[in-house]
Amino acid sequence: MRQFPAEFADLLTARGARLLAGRDAAAGALADPRCRFLALFGLIDRRQAAAAATLLDRLLLPHLRPMARPIPPETIWEETRNYAEHLPKAMRQQTAHLDNRRSAGFRAAEAAGLIAMLRSDSYRAFAGALAGAPLKRKYGLQALAYNAGDYAGPHTDHHPEEPDAARGYFDMHVSFATPGLRDQYLVYARAGHLTEMVDVAKSGMVTAYRLPLWHYTTPLRAKPGFEASARRWVLLGTFLYADPADGQGRRRPA
Known part of the structure; x- marks a missing residue:
C-alpha cells in the first residue's frame, strides 16, 4: 500500500460491507441504551490492516507529538x-x-491519502451504521500511537462544558497494529463496575463508544525483542449526535 484508498469501504471485508449497508447484527447496536461499547474484529481486511500500519509508521510517525500526563x-x-x-x-x-x-x-496524513479516506462518505456512513442514530456531518479526527508501555488511565471522556457534547456523543476507533505487539486491553464499566475487558491488540479492530463511559487502556506490551517497533495505531473519529431540528429524524440515544 503506497496510499490509503479514497474510500474507507475499500478496506472492508464482506462482513464490513454488510455492516456498512446496515445488514450486520452489530449495525445499530449502540442505539440500545444498554450497550455503550462495541469491539469488532473481521470488518477490515487483514492484509490491508497490516499495510496500513506500515504506511502510518513510515509517513505519519515522524510527525507525532508526545502526549504525556503523569499522575x-x-x-x-x-x-x-x-x-x-x-x-x-x-x-x-x-x-x-x-x-x-x-x-x-495533517500534511503528512493528507499526502498519504489518510485525510481523504477519513472524510469519505463511506467512513461517515460506517460510523452512522454502528451508532444507529443520525450523526452531524462535521466530526473531529485524531491519530494516536501507543508504543511499549503507553496507556490511558481511567476516564470518562465527558465534556459537560461543551453544550453539543454534554449529553453524550459517539466515538469510532480503527486500530492498526505492528507485528511486534503482544497485547493491550481496554477495560470498561458495566453496572457501575470496571468489570469488562477486551483485547484491542488485533490489527484491523474497530471499537465504538457511546460516551461518556468509564474506561481505561492498559499499558501496551511488546513481544520480546520488539520493544522499539511494537505499536498500535488508533484512528479516532468523534461525532456529535444530530438533533431532530437538523432534519435527520431520530433523537440521540439516552
Whole structure:
C-alpha cells in the first residue's frame, strides 16, 4: 500500500460491507441504551490492516507529538481525608490532530491519502451504521500511537462544558497494529463496575463508544525483542449526535 484508498469501504471485508449497508447484527447496536461499547474484529481486511500500519509508521510517525500526563503527586500528598482521592486522566501516547490543516501531521496524513479516506462518505456512513442514530456531518479526527508501555488511565471522556457534547456523543476507533505487539486491553464499566475487558491488540479492530463511559487502556506490551517497533495505531473519529431540528429524524440515544 503506497496510499490509503479514497474510500474507507475499500478496506472492508464482506462482513464490513454488510455492516456498512446496515445488514450486520452489530449495525445499530449502540442505539440500545444498554450497550455503550462495541469491539469488532473481521470488518477490515487483514492484509490491508497490516499495510496500513506500515504506511502510518513510515509517513505519519515522524510527525507525532508526545502526549504525556503523569499522575500529579498532590493527588496523594495533599489529600486530607482517607479514601478521598480523585484521579485525573493520566496517559502516555503520541498523537496528531488531523483537523489542523497547518500542522505537519495533517500534511503528512493528507499526502498519504489518510485525510481523504477519513472524510469519505463511506467512513461517515460506517460510523452512522454502528451508532444507529443520525450523526452531524462535521466530526473531529485524531491519530494516536501507543508504543511499549503507553496507556490511558481511567476516564470518562465527558465534556459537560461543551453544550453539543454534554449529553453524550459517539466515538469510532480503527486500530492498526505492528507485528511486534503482544497485547493491550481496554477495560470498561458495566453496572457501575470496571468489570469488562477486551483485547484491542488485533490489527484491523474497530471499537465504538457511546460516551461518556468509564474506561481505561492498559499499558501496551511488546513481544520480546520488539520493544522499539511494537505499536498500535488508533484512528479516532468523534461525532456529535444530530438533533431532530437538523432534519435527520431520530433523537440521540439516552
